[in-house]
Amino acid sequence: MxxxxxxxxxxxxxxxxxxxxxxxxxxxxxxxxxxxxxxxxxxxxxxxxxxxxxxxxxxxxxxxxxxxxxxxxxxxxxxxxxxxxxxxxxxxxxxxxxxxxxxxxxxxxxxxxxxxxxxxxxxxxxxxxxxxxxxxxxxxRLRVPTVMTAIATFMLRYLEVLTGELGRMRTAMTARGYDPRWLWQARPIASSAGALFVRSYERGERVHAAMLARGFDGTMPVLxxxxxxxxxxxxxxxxxxxxxxxxxxxxxxxxxxxx
Structure with missing residues (x-):
């Protein structure tokens, strides 16, 4: 970030x-x-x-x-x-x-x-x-509320992180011989999406705790x-x-x- x-x-x-x-x-x-x-x-x-x-x-x-x-x-x-x-x-x-x-x-x-x-x-x-x-x-600087820009910043940053994580999970499934081609084979994909959601939520909590420990007050430092x-x-x-x-x-x- x-x-x-x-x-x-x-x-x-x-x-x-x-x-x-x-x-x-x-x-x-x-x-x-x-x-x-x-x-x-x-x-x-x-x-x-x-x-x-x-x-x-x-x-x-x-x-x-x-x-x-x-x-x-x-x-x-x-x-x-x-x-x-x-x-x-x-x-x-x-x-x-x-x-x-x-x-x-x-x-x-x-x-x-x-x-x-x-x-x-x-x-x-x-x-x-x-x-x-x-x-x-x-x-x-154009007076858009800070909370909106902060949410957008984190969303854009972690969207890339989650996309990369999903790609690695998909690669791991393919390496283990799973290559879905039909709609009724989508259950493992749905399970993976649920696991990704839980892991993302837990990661968000850890990142937020780490930022608070470093003095985060709701605004990013201006470099x-x-x-x-x-x-x-x-x-x-x-x-x-x-x-x-x-x-x-x-x-x-x-x-x-x-x-």
């Missing part, structure tokens, strides 16, 4: 985005996602502007397109669900590749898809340039007290402001086109 612990999404680098204070990056990501969420469905070109702004940030952070795209694939199951909206929505119908679909549903699906992809990509860029402990430190300066706050504000400008430009284009 020290400052050197990095999550799997983090990419070590020395870009300007990496060097920014975490509270500035978290605030920039929240502001950008807010503007994206508030973008109306009929301003399709605004989403293209948002994508360009986000791509520029990823480029500045020296993140490859392959890395960002592979991490953003988590949204694929959601995309499969969104693809059903044009077929189940009501309203006027239109043809796409010879198939009649709802026009309103098609617009809604496109809007939801754009917002979901932009939101996930923003999270990927933030996680790739900021370690978990730094993100939690930034949330603390990096550097805070965001004016320049970093200005750079952070530029991200949502550029997204807002793209939104206003798309709205102005639509208004002029209707005259």
């Amino acid at each position: 020290g400052a050197g612990h990095a999550h799997a999404l983090y990419v070590h680098g020395h870009s300007r985005v990496h060097a920014m204070a975490p509270e500035a990056k978290v605030a920039a990501a929240l502001g950008f996602v807010t503007v994206v969420a508030l973008t109306p469905a009929d301003l399709g070109w605004a989403f293209a502007g948002h994508a360009v702004v986000l791509a520029a940030v990823a480029r500045t952070a020296r993140l490859s397109v392959r890395f960002v795209a592979s991490r953003a694939l988590v949204v694929v199951p959601f995309i499969a669900f969104v693809a059903l909206i044009p077929f189940v929505a009501t309203g006027p119908r239109t043809e796409v590749l010879g198939v009649a679909v709802s026009a309103e549903g098609l617009v809604a699906a496109r809007t939801i898809l754009c917002k979901a992809v932009l939101g996930v990509t923003t999270t990927v860029v933030l996680a790739a340039t900021t370690e978990t402990t730094a993100i939690m430190r930034g949330l603390n 990096d007290d550097r805070r965001a300066g004016r320049g970093e706050w200005a750079a952070a504000a530029a991200l949502p402001l550029l997204a807002l400008l793209a939104l206003l430009a798309a709205a102005a284009t639509r208004t002029l086109g209707g005259l």
